[in-house]
Amino acid sequence: xxxxxxxxxxxxxxxxxxxxxxxxxxxxxxxxxxxxxxxxxxxxxxxxxxxxxxxxxxxxxxxxxxxxxxxxxxxxxxxxxxxxxxxxxxxxxxxxxxxxxxxxxxxxxxxxxxxxxxxxxxxxxxxxxxxxxxxxxxxxxxxxxxxxxxxxxxxxxxxxxxxxxxxxxxxxxxxxxxxxxxxxxxxxxxxxxxxxxxxxxxxxxxxxxxxxxxxxxxxxxxxxxxxxxxx
Amino acid sequence: xxxxxxxxxxxxxxxxxxxxxxxxxxxxxxxxxxxxxxxxxxxxxxxxxxxxxxxxxxxxxxxxxxxxxxxxxxxxxxxxxxxxxxxxxxxxxxxxxxxxxxxxxxxxxxxxxxxxxxxxxxxxxxxxxxxxxxxxxxxxxxxxxxxxxxxxxxxxxxxxxxxxxxxxxxxxxxxxxxxxxxxxxxxxxxxxxxxxxxxxxxxxxxxxxxxxxxxxxxxxxxxxxxxxxxx
DNA sequence: CTACAGTATCTGGTACGCCATAATACGATT
DNA sequence: AATCGTATTATGGCGTACCAGATACTGTAG
Numbered sequence: 418x419x420x421x422x423x424x425x426x427x428x429x430x431x432x433x434x435x436x437x438x439x440x441x442x443x444x445x446x447x448x449x450x451x452x453x454x455x456x457x458x459x460x461x462x463x464x465x466x467x468x469x470x471x472x473x474x475x476x477x478x479x480x481x482x483x484x485x486x487x488x489x490x491x492x493x494x495x496x497x498x499x500x501x502x503x504x505x506x507x508x509x510x511x512x513x514x515x516x517x518x519x520x521x522x523x524x525x526x527x528x529x530x531x532x533x534x535x536x537x538x539x540x541x542x543x544x545x546x547x548x549x550x551x552x553x554x555x556x557x558x559x560x561x562x563x564x565x566x567x568x569x570x571x572x573x574x575x576x577x578x579x580x581x582x583x584x585x586x587x588x589x590x591x592x593x594x595x596x597x598x599x600x601x602x603x604x605x606x607x608x609x610x611x612x613x614x615x616x617x618x619x620x621x622x623x624x625x626x627x628x629x630x631x632x633x634x635x636x637x638x639x640x641x642x643x644x645x646x647x648x
Numbered sequence: 649x650x651x652x653x654x655x656x657x658x659x660x661x662x663x664x665x666x667x668x669x670x671x672x673x674x675x676x677x678x679x680x681x682x683x684x685x686x687x688x689x690x691x692x693x694x695x696x697x698x699x700x701x702x703x704x705x706x707x708x709x710x711x712x713x714x715x716x717x718x719x720x721x722x723x724x725x726x727x728x729x730x731x732x733x734x735x736x737x738x739x740x741x742x743x744x745x746x747x748x749x750x751x752x753x754x755x756x757x758x759x760x761x762x763x764x765x766x767x768x769x770x771x772x773x774x775x776x777x778x779x780x781x782x783x784x785x786x787x788x789x790x791x792x793x794x795x796x797x798x799x800x801x802x803x804x805x806x807x808x809x810x811x812x813x814x815x816x817x818x819x820x821x822x823x824x825x826x827x828x829x830x831x832x833x834x835x836x837x838x839x840x841x842x843x844x845x846x847x848x849x850x851x852x853x854x855x856x857x858x859x860x861x862x863x864x865x866x867x868x869x870x871x872x873x874x875x876x877x878x879x
Numbered sequence: 880c881t882a883c884a885g886t887a888t889c890t891g892g893t894a895c896g897c898c899a900t901a902a903t904a905c906g907a908t909t
Numbered sequence: 910a911a912t913c914g915t916a917t918t919a920t921g922g923c924g925t926a927c928c929a930g931a932t933a934c935t936g937t938a939g
Contacts, residue, residue, distance in 0.1 A: 435922065437711075460889070471924045473704065476891095480668075480708045484715045493931050495890050508805040515746045574739040578809055666891065692921070702893045707921090724900060726921055 440468050441478045448487050448498055449587045459488065459496045486585050499585070503641045506589060509582045510634035514627045516575050517563060521610050521622035523570040528617040532569045536611045539565055540604060547600040555594050556587075562607060566626075586637070593636040606632060671699050672709045679718050679729055680818045690719065690727045717816050730816070734872045737820055740813045741865035745858045747806050748794060752841050752853035754801040759848040763800045767842045770796055771835060778831040786825050787818075793838060797857075817868070824867040837863060 444464070447453050464475045479496050482488040489499040524532050539562035546554035560583070567576035583590070593599060606629040613621035675695070678684050695706045710727050713719040720730040755763050770793035777785035791814070798807035814821070824830060837860040844852035 437922080458889095462889080473707070473923060473925090476704070477708055477711045480711050481715050484712050493890070504802070505805060508803060511750070511803075512747065512806050512809065515750050516743065519742070519746045571735070572739060572742075574736060574813075575743050578743065578813075582805075582809075668891080689920095691919085693919095704892070704894095724921080 436470055437474050437477055440470050440474050441481055443468060444478055445482060445485075445487065445584065448482070449584055451588055453498045455498050455500045457498045458494075459498065461495070485581060501585060501589070503638065506586050506637055506641065507634060509586050510630055510637065512582060513579055514630035514634075516579055517566065517630060518623040518626040520563075520566045520570060520572055520575060521614065521626035522619040523572070524566055525614045525617055525619040525622035527570065528614050532565075533611060533615050535565045535569060536562060536614065540607055540611060543607070544604050547604070552591060552594060556590060559590075559594070559603075566610075589637045589640065590633075592640045593633050596636050596640075599636065602632065603629075667701055668705050668708055671701050671705050672712055674699060675709055676713060676716075676718060676815065679713070680815055682819060684729045686729050686731045688729045689725075690729065692726070716812060732816060732820070734869065737817050737868055737872065738865060740817050741861055741868065743813060744810055745861035745865075747810055748797065748861060749854040749857040751794075751797045751801060751803055751806060752845065752857035753850040754803070755797055756845045756848055756850040756853035758801065759845050763796075764842060764846050766796045766800060767793060767845065771838055771842060774838070775835050778835070783822060783825060787821060790821075790825070790834075797841075820868045820871065821864070823871045824864050827867050827871075830867065833863065834860075 444453075444459075453459065459479060461472055461475050461479070464479075465472050468475065479488055483490055483496065487499055488496050490496050524536075539558055542558035543555055543562065546552075546558055560580075563579065564576060567573070567579070594603065606625065609625040610622055610629065613619075613625050675684075675690075684690065690710060692703055692706050692710070695710075696703050699706065710719055710721075714721055714727065718730055719727050721727050755767075770789055773789035774786055774793065777783075777789055791811075794810065795807060798804070798810070825834065837856065840856040841853055841860065844850075844856050
């Protein structure tokens with residue numbers, strides 16, 4: 418084989434996604450962005466019709482979402498969209514704080530121009546998205562910021578955990594970022610993380626990451642209790 | 649209805665476990681305790697025969713284990729028992745350290761006789777199990793120790809995460825606890841956690857928990873590299 | 880208006896069948 | 910004999926049909 422043609426060059430890319438994975442993504446997205454509301458029943462045969470797939474696939478998808486914590490299963494009644502109570506949300510924020518703080522500290526300890534550059538790119542993305550009032554993009558870029566934080570120090574498992582937990586509080590996240598002062602304070606707090614990493618200040622990065630999550634948690638708590646008293 | 653007969657008294661207790669859950673437990677256990685080895689293919693129809701359930705159930709179980717990280721799915725080849733590489737194991741220990749440290753700190757901050765008593769009970773269980781050379785009991789009691797740590801401060805979500813990650817390194821755990829000095833050092837390190845909690849020393853409890861996990865990680869690393877060079 | 884029986888709905892579970900793909904074995908052609 | 914193409918097999922992916930048991934609903938009889 419010609420040396421000029423690397424294997425990767427001609428490799429045919431196949432979607433390779435199974436129907437199950439497609440359906441999983443669809444349903445997860447539908448839950449996350451509120452098409453299915455918490456407490457809604459997820460009737461298997463209805464989902465079959467809506468997704469255009471068989472019950473076999475739907476059931477596997479529901480199992481998967483169940484183990485992700487997005488779907489709860491009532492015995493003899495069937496699956497519903499999981500309710501998120503305020504205490505659980507706080508716990509999730511707390512865990513995120515611990516893990517993101519850990520990742521930030523690691524980034525600072527092995528601080529490098531690449532890490533800083535990658536983080537600043539995400540941060541710029543967030544600022545631009547706020548400027549354009551594109552909240553979906555804010556969320557996506559925020560995720561990307563944290564993903565960078567974890568993957569730059571090869572903490573894929575921790576990132577997986579954070580990601581898993583984050584989908585469960587996604588609708589909270591979309592509410593917190595819309596809060597008035599969040600568009601200023603959020604990026605400012607993240608900039609503090611990056612600064613500490615640039616300085617190689619592990620403890621500072623840890624604290625800054627914790628502070629950022631704590632702020633998000635506080636807003637979420639306010640939003641949730643306001644929503645509850647409104648009901 | 650007679651007041652003397654409380655509803656709960658006559659309630660017929662049903663397993664309430666679905667076949668799926670039973671099968672899930674069986675397969676998970678089979679993987680965890682080594683009946684299926686890492687890399688083994690898990691052929692659906694074979695599992696049906698071995699478990700005595702239908703393919704639907706088996707498939708749902710495999711999906712579930714996949715999202716737990718115990719099973720990996722090779723495209724166009726099917727599910728295999730996930731391989732655990734050393735780096736991933738280290739990451740899992742690191743996360744456990746962060747979360748168990750967090751829980752220990754919380755326990756210390758709201759230190760109470762109940763918490764201390766519950767932890768000491770588990771600790772005694774561990775010491776007795778070591779004395780009796782019952783390694784399965786050591787594992788169970790160690791889990792119970794940590795479960796207490798988390799549930800005493802109502803951190804069920806974090807406990808769930810730790811539990812999820814722990815099954816993936818279970819065979820490592822069973823190797824580390826068999827190590828010579830672990831029977832002395834392990835309980836000693838855990839006693840330090842309890843002491844710090846008794847004193848209400850949050851930082852000390854955090855450090856002690858981190859140290860304990862770090863020690864386990866070091867042993868696991870040694871075991872793994874020894875095993876690798878033996879191959 | 881209430882109690883009860885019947886009915887519809889839905890999940891849990893099973894069985895079976897079809898198709899696509901990958902690997903392997905086998906046979907034919909050069 | 911080496912290689913190429915084809916048949917077979919193993920297996921996963923997916924769909925459908927069916928049944929049992931629990932629950933929710935509904936209409937009717939008393």
